[in-house]
Amino acid sequence: MSRTLEHLTVVELAGPRTEWCGKLFSQAGARVVLVEPPGGAETRRYGPWFQGRRDGESSLHFWHYNTDKESAVLDLTAGDGREAFLRLLGEADVLLDGSEAGGLEGLGLTREAIGEANDRLVHVALTPFGQEGPMASWLGSDLVHQALGGQMMMNGYDDMPESPPVNGQGNQAGHMAGSWAFIAALAALQAGKGSFIDLSVHDASAGMTENALPQFDYTGKVVTRRTGRHASVAPTPAWQHRAADGRYINAQLVNVSPRAWEGLVSWLDEHGMAEDLTDPKYFVPEIFREEADHISDVIGKFVATKTADEIFHGAQARALIFSAILNPEDLLDDPHLAARDFWIELDHGEPEGMLRYAGSAFVAQNSEVRPRRRAPRLDEHGDAVRGGGADG
Incomplete structure (x- = not known):
C-alpha cells in the first residue's frame, strides 16, 4: 500500500518545537531526516524512561515523537557539518527549523545560502515568538506559551476559587504549533516554489483559545474557568459524577435535544429516580438553564447507582452526550x-x-498512515546522510 507523502523528503533540525510536525510527515510516508547536534537531540534527555534506564536511547518521549525518522549527527558549528547540511537540503522538499530566531544565520546558514542550495525548499521556522516583533528574541517553553497564549487562564477549578490556573500536560503548545506548521508546509508545497514560513508558537497558542478571544473582542466579556468543563462566560453546572464502580462519568448538559431529554427522563423514571424532571416545564429552554444545577444533581444521584459502562452505554443509546472518563489502562483495552x-x-x-x-x-x-519503524538511535543513518545517500 502506498504512503501518502512518500514522495517528500523533510529535513528536521531536532528539537522540541519541530518533532510533532516531523512525526506528522514521517507517519504519512515522507522521508524525515532528523539532524541532531553532537551529543544528540535535547528531547533524548526527556523522561519518562523505558524500564527506568536514564540514557539517550531510552526516552519514551523521544521514542513517541520520532518514529520512522532517520538520525544523522551534523555539527553545524563546523564547516564540514554545514556543507553536509546544505547538501542534504539540496535534495529536500521541506526544512523544519526549530532554532532560535536568527540561529542559523549566526552560523552562516543564511536564507540566501539555503536558497542557493535549493530554491524550491519550503523553510518552516518555528520560534517562540516569531522572527520579528518586540519579543522575537525572547525564550519560550510549553509552560510559557500556555500562560501567555491564554490556555492557562481558561483551565482550572471554579469550585476552588483560590486555586491557581492549570497548564495542560503533554507539550500542548508544541502540538498546536506543529500542526499549523504541517498545514502551512503542505499549502506552500502546492505552489511548487520555495517559501519561508515564519511560525510563532505564541501566535499559534493565542489563536487556539476557542471562544475566549471572540467573546472578549465582540462582547467585552471574559470567560472563566470551569472544573472539568469548557471555560465560559455564563456559569455551567458541574457534570462530572462518580459511578458505583468508582469511575467517573462526564454527563454533559449542553445541546440536549427534546428526544434525548425524553430518553433521559424515561430512563431515570424507570428506576424511580426522575424526581420532578418529568414535569413538561423542563422543555422550556430558559427553565432548563435556570434549573441546570438541580438537573445535574438528579443525574448525579442516578449515576452513583450504576457502573460507568452502564451509564455510558445507556446514555449513548438515548442520544445523550455522556461519556466514561477513561484512564490509560482503559484505553489499552478499549474495544473500539x-x-x-x-x-x-x-x-x-x-x-x-x-x-x-x-x-x-x-x-x-x-x-x-501510521508509524512503521521505531525512533532512530543516535546517528543511526549518519554515514549514509553525510555521504549524500538515502538510508530508509
Whole structure:
C-alpha cells in the first residue's frame, strides 16, 4: 500500500518545537531526516524512561515523537557539518527549523545560502515568538506559551476559587504549533516554489483559545474557568459524577435535544429516580438553564447507582452526550480502538523486542498512515546522510 507523502523528503533540525510536525510527515510516508547536534537531540534527555534506564536511547518521549525518522549527527558549528547540511537540503522538499530566531544565520546558514542550495525548499521556522516583533528574541517553553497564549487562564477549578490556573500536560503548545506548521508546509508545497514560513508558537497558542478571544473582542466579556468543563462566560453546572464502580462519568448538559431529554427522563423514571424532571416545564429552554444545577444533581444521584459502562452505554443509546472518563489502562483495552487497529507494535530489536505504540488518528483509503519503524538511535543513518545517500 502506498504512503501518502512518500514522495517528500523533510529535513528536521531536532528539537522540541519541530518533532510533532516531523512525526506528522514521517507517519504519512515522507522521508524525515532528523539532524541532531553532537551529543544528540535535547528531547533524548526527556523522561519518562523505558524500564527506568536514564540514557539517550531510552526516552519514551523521544521514542513517541520520532518514529520512522532517520538520525544523522551534523555539527553545524563546523564547516564540514554545514556543507553536509546544505547538501542534504539540496535534495529536500521541506526544512523544519526549530532554532532560535536568527540561529542559523549566526552560523552562516543564511536564507540566501539555503536558497542557493535549493530554491524550491519550503523553510518552516518555528520560534517562540516569531522572527520579528518586540519579543522575537525572547525564550519560550510549553509552560510559557500556555500562560501567555491564554490556555492557562481558561483551565482550572471554579469550585476552588483560590486555586491557581492549570497548564495542560503533554507539550500542548508544541502540538498546536506543529500542526499549523504541517498545514502551512503542505499549502506552500502546492505552489511548487520555495517559501519561508515564519511560525510563532505564541501566535499559534493565542489563536487556539476557542471562544475566549471572540467573546472578549465582540462582547467585552471574559470567560472563566470551569472544573472539568469548557471555560465560559455564563456559569455551567458541574457534570462530572462518580459511578458505583468508582469511575467517573462526564454527563454533559449542553445541546440536549427534546428526544434525548425524553430518553433521559424515561430512563431515570424507570428506576424511580426522575424526581420532578418529568414535569413538561423542563422543555422550556430558559427553565432548563435556570434549573441546570438541580438537573445535574438528579443525574448525579442516578449515576452513583450504576457502573460507568452502564451509564455510558445507556446514555449513548438515548442520544445523550455522556461519556466514561477513561484512564490509560482503559484505553489499552478499549474495544473500539482495537476494532480500528489503533494500537500497533514496532520492533526495537534486542533487548526490548516488540513494543506497543499508538497508531494513527485516522484511516486513509488506499494509503497507509501510521508509524512503521521505531525512533532512530543516535546517528543511526549518519554515514549514509553525510555521504549524500538515502538510508530508509
